[in-house]
Amino acid sequence: MPSLRAPITVAGAVLFAVTAACVPAISATAATAAPAATTTASTTYGVGPQLVSDAFSRTTSNGWGAAPVGGAYAVNSASSFSTGSGVGTMKPSAPGATLTASLPSVTAADVTTSATIDIPTIPTSGNGVFAGVQLRATGGSYYRANIRVGTGGVLTLAIVRVNGSTQTTVAPELGIASGLKAGSAVQLQFQATGSSPVHLQARAWVAGAAQPGWQLAADDSSSTRLGSAGSIGAWSYLSGATAVQPVQFDSLTASALTAVTSTPAPAPTPTTTPTPAPTPTPAPTAAPSVPAPGPAPTASPSIDTTGTRFTTGSAPIGGTSYAVPSGAIVVSPSGSDSAAGTLAAPYATVQKAINVAPSGATIVLRQGSYHESLSVPAGKKLTVQSYPKEAVYLDGSTVVSNWVQSGSVWKAAGWNHVFDDSPTFTRGAADGTTPGWQWINPAYPMASHPDQLWVGGSAMSQVASAAQVTAGTFFYDTAAQTLVLGTNPSGADVRASDLQKAITVGSAGFTLKGVDIRRYAPSVPDMGAVTDYQGGATFENVTFTDNATTGVSLGGAGNTLHDVTVARNGLLGVQANYSDGLTLNGVLASGNDAEHFNTSPVSGGVKITRSRTVTVENSAFVDNLSHGLWFDESVDDMTVVHNDSLRNAGNGIVLEISATATIADNVVSRNTSDGLKLDDIGGGVQVWNNTLTDNTGRNLDITQDARRGNNASDAGHDPRQVFPDPTMTWITGPDTIRDNIISGGSGNCLLCVEDYSHTFSAAQLGIDPDDNLYRRPSTSAPTWFGVWSRGAGNPAVYDTLAAFTAATGKDAHSTLVESAPVQSTTQLDASASRAAAGLPASIAALVGHATGTAHLGAW
Known part of the structure; x- marks a missing residue:
């Protein structure tokens, strides 16, 4: 019977139990269909030190340079390798070429690795393009898990062993998906543990889809197995009948797996030996001194994507698994700003982490809600990301609990947050008077007022006077510093926005991953809850929800929104201006213009102006209360492919001047x-x-x-x-x-x-x-x-x-x-x-x- 590995959770760490049995030289199976094994021993593994972390946030030619964690790459054909725009590119010189980028300074035996592989072009002939990762590479031998993308966008996965010029299939090719689109990203994970046998397992899935269980598993006990430590590398191959095309890696990580326990598999017989403590020995990464994350905040309402052809938008908040690099600065709601900023002693505020971080640092946020307005200073290229599988929110609202009933309404005194209500991008300017060129719809006169209030997660509509307050509405009496609410707040979580900006980015190359930006109250002239005009920014698996006007506003060259959701923002989901080389891939824009601004001059799901070479792909624009996707004012070279624009209250897709x-x-x-x-x-x-x-x-x-x-x-x-x-x-x-x-x-x-x-x-x-x-x-x-x-x-x-x-x-x-x-x-x-x-x-x-x-x- 083949050996199996099942995930085990111990003291907050994800561990893997490997069970060995009598097996042939190579025993492989599709992991999801494997039968149970009769075991004689088990070894449990925890995720140990990080060995490789590379987001390719540099620009090189004739090679891949050096990974921030993992050291310099050795490549087999320097002219075929380059980095830039957040990806490492392998471009073969001819069909039939094999390219390898290895990290000789990294050696490991028990190791887990992951890569995000981009396929810019779907092959139209031959056997397609192959790409993957290598483990235990030494002396021309290695294990490899690779995907193959064939004609028609067919995606497969296999595990092989290479001994010099001999290649042996360890786990045969398994179909994963079909209809893959040009520019799609594929997530690949591969693990190797043990020495006799060597246990291997792999999985692959299209980015944006849910992570599957292990799809392939195999035990290699052959005489040519690779039982010792070796290096890690990235690999690609182009079929001899497939036209030349590049393959891109936009992340590569690896961590050691540490054996934690080794016990007999059968139930132990009672003896006179005292019973050990029931708590298993924790993995090194799950030391008791690590503070527990805060409670998971309430998730945002779901979005109706009926009719869309594919999954798009951010992964669920709390559903991502970004590797924590060595030396990362850690923040937790239960931390302290006088602590060390480590996993064991995290800071309490994100701004503290930003203030002390050197350029190039990664800031990791533990589960919870952060009520902050952040400023990233010039000269600091930072990555801010969520801790694996933990829900992280930047929230611009606070709880309001001091409600007192007054007749048919409820009042909360002491609310002193007066926001600018200018209706245009020019602070203090009045609305236009030209017909068809006015921001405010007379039927929704409060649209530009950024005040927001929720009762039990349901948004209340703002009205202009206390006399107009009814169920489902509220009024802010600025003179009396009092909120007036028409819905009974008793027993409900009542929140109101008191912060206007979430993040103001002052440095090129900012990256944000796995975070929800919600319930901020930017005025129209503030341009957005998040503003980044420096260029080179990446927002990945980020949501911008329920912000008073615009979710995110971008400028500068080379910005990317990848798997991003913008929903229920008051004016716009995404605004971009002077943003050359902008890419929107996997963006879901839904329910934006929630405050019912007029269609012109600005509102809707996404509006892009005065930019050059813009790509919008694999995205969906649904149920926005104005236009879905809008290009305007001298945008040059637009590529709009693989998108759905459905049920928007304006035009589905509009290109103008x-x-x-x-x-x-x-x-x-x-x-x-x-x-x-x-x-x-x-x-x-x-x-x-x-x-x-x-x-x-x-x-x-x-x-x-x-x-x-x-x-x-x-x-x-x-x-x-x-x-x-x-x-x-x-x-x-x-x-x-x-x-x-x-x-x-x-x-x-x-x-x-x-x-x-x-x-x-x-x-x-x-x-x-x-x-x-x-x-x-x-x-x-x-x-x-x-x-x-x-x-x-x-x-x-x-x-x-x-x-x-x-x-x-x-x-x-x-x-x-x-x-x-x-x-x-x-x-x-x-x-x-x-x-x-x-x-x-x-x-x-x-x-x-x-x-x-x-x-x-x-x-």
Whole structure:
């Protein structure tokens, strides 16, 4: 029977019990399906000292440089290795190449390692791309756990042993997932323990999914097993028939595993020997002197992601397992700022840790809620992260308990937190007066007042006077310094926001992981609960929830939001300006503009302005009370792939007075305004394989208005660029529209191209649709198949596809289905058997499918 390992918890440490038995030379199984073993002995392992910790937060060429913990890398082909933007890149020079980056100064026998592996491109030919980690490497021999990504995004996992030129499969390849998208990240964990036999186990999962149990387990008792310590390394291989493509590691960690106990497996027979104490010997990392974390704070309300195609957003707060590097500064609500800042003697406040931390330090937060406004000074590049599997919150609210009933309301005196209520980004300025350009909706006059109050986790709405207070509302009487509440607070947890900013970042390269930023009260001019304009920032598995205006505001180059949730923020989830090289990957934006600001000039899920080379992928924008995803004011080079934008109260995705975009494999459905809106977008737009369906406005709306990039009086220019900026004409087109499904909706056309300045015809703008599938529920809903600009005068309208094609020569290979019933986007995907254009190489590389693939709509 194979030996098994089961997790055991002892004194707060996760340990692993390894049971040995009579086994063949190599015994392997899919760990989740292994039978129970008859055991003769067991060894328990605890996680010991950290050996490797590398987030690749440096820039190198011709090698990977040195890990902060683990020392210098030795690489086998220096020109194929580089680091930058938080990843270590391996780029083979040719198919069939093997690349290895080892850490010769690190040696261990019993060891656990983890890596996050990014796959920028899904292979379209050959056996795919392999990547993994090596353990016990010595003299050309090692154990390796590797993933393989094949065509179609198929993900597999295997364990092998390499002895010089001989490779032996220890645990055969196991299918993990399919349909992996370009740019996806895969988490890999691998462990080796023991010497006779050597026990190996591995697991892999797509980042953002729940961590599975061990998927592969094997015991190696062969004569060529590797029973001694060896070094640790990262590895990749490119199939000989697969086109050259890079592999990226964005984290690599390893820790020693320490044997804690060794006892006979059968139940011990009673003897005269005194019974030992029932508490097991603790692992070194779980010393009794370590303070227990604080109680887990109440989790935020869940988010409805119905209709999205994939899991996105942050992992659950308390669900991440970031390695604690050696020398980390530790903070706990039960700590003391006069302590040493270690795991055994943590600080009490995060700001204390920031103040004493040297640049490059990692600050680890134990479980609990931190009621602080943090400032990261210039010159300090810091990482702040949660302790493994512990829920950490930065909370801008405090408990209010001194309620006294007064008639039909309850009052709490002594509340002295008066916040600026300016309605625009300019402090003290009044709202605009131009119609369509006012921040405040008269139906929601208190939107810019940052005061917030919750009863039992339910948000109360602020009103303008005590006389207006009813159940579910509150008023802040600033003169009397009193909160007036219309809901009975008895027995409920009542909280009100008393802090405005969570984090103000003053140094490039700031990283935040595994933390919820919630219930802060930034005024509109404060720009956000978190502001970081220094560049190089990474926010990973972070949530920004229930903040009064904007969750996070970014500037500077090279920022990344990876697996981030922004929900129920009053104005915006994410705001970015002058943020070149921005990447949003795995972002979930839901319920933002909770205070009902007007759609214009600013509100919604995500708004990005005056930035260059921006990528938004694998993300979802759902149920925001304004636009879902909005690019505006001179954004250049936008890539929008693998996203869902559903049920937003504004447009699903809107691009405005900007230039050059690729929009592919997006589902945009049931938004209150337009689905996909392209307004004054020059430089060329590629619109491929999107499903645009049942939006209340127009599913696809391509427009031109009177604004021009060479007119200095038109707002929205990027002052960093020359004027006039030749890349920013703000003249729509040329646009290529292929392989989309455009279905249903309440707008007056399926294909809509208009120039409201009556200057350009659709042909002059270069609008080129073909190979699309159009569907409408009747021959008159929407009213027209197409609206097509003629330049001067009103646009032409066409009732049918045939009439449109005859007049324009466009959409000659497209299909129009009349009297088409409303269907789910999944059902619409079945229409892919209809004629479609084959993917060009540039689009295929983005969407992760083979060049030439013919498919209609999003996958």
